[in-house]
Amino acid sequence: MSASTEPAAHAPRGAPAPGAGRPAWGVQTSLIQPRQPAFWLYVTLLAIDGYLFVGEQSLMSGHTMAWLLSWVLVLAYAAPVALIVYRLDLFEREPKLVLAAALIWGGVIATSMAGHANEAWLSILGKVASPELAGQWGAAIVGPGVEETLKLAGVVTLFLIVPGEFDGLMDGFVYGAMVGLGFTVVEDVSYFITAVAAVPGTVDQSGPVFDTFLIRVVGGGLYGHVLFTGLTGLGFAYIATRRSAALSGRVWRGGLCIAAGVAAHAIWNSPLMEGILATSGGVAPSTLQWLEYGVVKGMPFLLLLGLLVLLATRSEEKTFRSIVVGEPDPWLITEPEMASLRSLWARRAGRAAAGQARGPAGSRALGRLQAAQIEYAMIRSRTGSPMDPALEAQRQAIRAIRSELAALPHVSRPVGAPAPVTWQPVVGPLLVPLPVAEPAPTAEPVPVPAQAGAPTYLVPAGGVFAWDAPDPTRQPIAVLPEHTELVVLARAGEWARVGAAGGSTWWVDGRLLVPQL
Numbered sequence: 235m236s237a238s239t240e241p242a243a244h245a246p247r248g249a250p251a252p253g254a255g256r257p258a259w260g261v262q263t264s265l266i267q268p269r270q271p272a273f274w275l276y277v278t279l280l281a282i283d284g285y286l287f288v289g290e291q292s293l294m295s296g297h298t299m300a301w302l303l304s305w306v307l308v309l310a311y312a313a314p315v316a317l318i319v320y321r322l323d324l325f326e327r328e329p330k331l332v333l334a335a336a337l338i339w340g341g342v343i344a345t346s347m348a349g350h351a352n353e354a355w356l357s358i359l360g361k362v363a364s365p366e367l368a369g370q371w372g373a374a375i376v377g378p379g380v381e382e383t384l385k386l387a388g389v390v391t392l393f394l395i396v397p398g399e400f401d402g403l404m405d406g407f408v409y410g411a412m413v414g415l416g417f418t419v420v421e422d423v424s425y426f427i428t429a430v431a432a433v434p435g436t437v438d439q440s441g442p443v444f445d446t447f448l449i450r451v452v453g454g455g456l457y458g459h460v461l462f463t464g465l466t467g468l469g470f471a472y473i474a475t476r477r478s479a480a481l482s483g484r485v486w487r488g489g490l491c492i493a494a495g496v497a498a499h500a501i502w503n504s505p506l507m508e509g510i511l512a513t514s515g516g517v518a519p520s521t522l523q524w525l526e527y528g529v530v531k532g533m534p535f536l537l538l539l540g541l542l543v544l545l546a547t548r549s550e551e552k553t554f555r556s557i558v559v560g561e562p563d564p565w566l567i568t569e570p571e572m573a574s575l576r577s578l579w580a581r582r583a584g585r586a587a588a589g590q591a592r593g594p595a596g597s598r599a600l601g602r603l604q605a606a607q608i609e610y611a612m613i614r615s616r617t618g619s620p621m622d623p624a625l626e627a628q629r630q631a632i633r634a635i636r637s638e639l640a641a642l643p644h645v646s647r648p649v650g651a652p653a654p655v656t657w658q659p660v661v662g663p664l665l666v667p668l669p670v671a672e673p674a675p676t677a678e679p680v681p682v683p684a685q686a687g688a689p690t691y692l693v694p695a696g697g698v699f700a701w702d703a704p705d706p707t708r709q710p711i712a713v714l715p716e717h718t719e720l721v722v723l724a725r726a727g728e729w730a731r732v733g734a735a736g737g738s739t740w741w742v743d744g745r746l747l748v749p750q751l
């Protein structure tokens with residue numbers, strides 16, 4: 235994404251200026267694209283492999299109780315994973331129908347094709363090499379190449395259908411992880427039913443299902459197909475979206491990421507480090523042993539994926555800044571708020587601080603403020619004018635939430651309890667959370683000489699809160715309307731004692747006052 239380097243007034247520090255190549259985050263593309271050949275490829279494969287999928291599930295449903303329990307367990311695992319992957323895309327979340335298509339590719343198309351391809355390649359390996367090698371190492375040699383190719387093909391197909399939805403590394407991770415999650419769900423059901431079938435005549439079909447669930451999901455759930463295809467999807471997105479870089483550099487860097495996903499899969503399938511699972515007397519390995527096994531074999535790749543997702547999130551944050559830069563109201567999204575939007579943890583911390591200072595209603599209001607600021611960027615990205623009516627309406631929505639937040643009372647606390655995060659005035663109905671210790675004595679007010687008695691400052695757009703004393707722990711006593719003419723009578727640190735026509739005086743945040751020209 236190319237961007238102009240000309241700075242804009244009121245831009246948050248560190249924000250790149252927007253350019254013509256910035257993505258239109260506010261525009262989402264439909265999956266239904268009949269003019270795209272890739273769309274019909276997807277539909278055709280879904281029809282063929284969907285038929286095979288239904289047949290396989292019909293056979294498995296012969297073990298009725300085990301089959302139903304298997305689906306309940308895998309869906310209980312998949313639902314929170316899907317939500318986490320979806321919410322990790324902090325700024326521009328993907329269309330839900332396209333995400334569903336990614337899940338379906340992994341669970342229906344890739345699994346059906348992989349079953350037949352794995353079987354054929356294992357047979358070839360056993361004949362070319364030896365049955366012993368195929369039995370011991372076949373899953374590590376054949377499985378990763380076949381399965382990661384088929385899953386990555388799903389990411390590529392979605393890219394060909396909706397290329398506008400691939401505008402950053404995070405998109406490749408999200409679609410890859412969703413394809414991998416779909417593959418995991420269906421593959422796990424197959425393993426659960428296989429475990430039941432391996433114990434013929436068993437009355438309690440739940441035992442083998444729960445045992446296999448503990449091994450595959452509890453013990454190794456973090457190190458499966460979501461991890462593998464998340465890595466390969468990131469690699470493909472690097473090649474497809476970093477168009478400002480040389481093609482050779484994109485190919486080898488993205489290729490390394492794809493290779494890391496395949497390697498993680500191969501190491502996970504290999505018999506390496508199986509000594510961790512060794513037991514005596516034919517006792518099955520414990521869940522704790524499976525957890526240790528998963529950590530040793532999969533944790534390095536999970537950490538690598540976490541690092542790449544962090545870098546992808548930072549890249550999206552830069553894009554977010556490039557979209558909102560140049561906003562005429564510099565307090566619509568402040569620099570501290572910009573920083574608090576950069577991660578799920580930072581957003582939660584901001585809401586927790588608001589809740590500590592203003593109660594549960596404050597936490598909910600700040601959450602809506604964060605969502606409104608993201609929506610502002612979505613609208614800004616798809617409009618050509620900063621004065622667009624939809625954009626102005628979103629500005630008013632943000633100001634309304636700030637007013638609601640400002641009107642909430644402070645939460646009382648016992649004497650001697652640690653001071654909560656309080657809210658200091660920034661502009662009108664805008665309050666920004668800043669951690670402060672116990673209130674310190676305010677600096678002695680310093681009189682400011684009047685200049686011919688004329689008003690020298692204006693209240694900025696949105697108005698400012700006014701206090702009867704320079705103490706942020708007190709409740710504001712008034713909101714001064716925007717464009718009110720004021721005279722600064724005294725200053726105490728960043729506070730200013732101001733007067734207006736009629737003789738009224740207040741204390742306000744002096745940093746916000748606009749000098750009259």
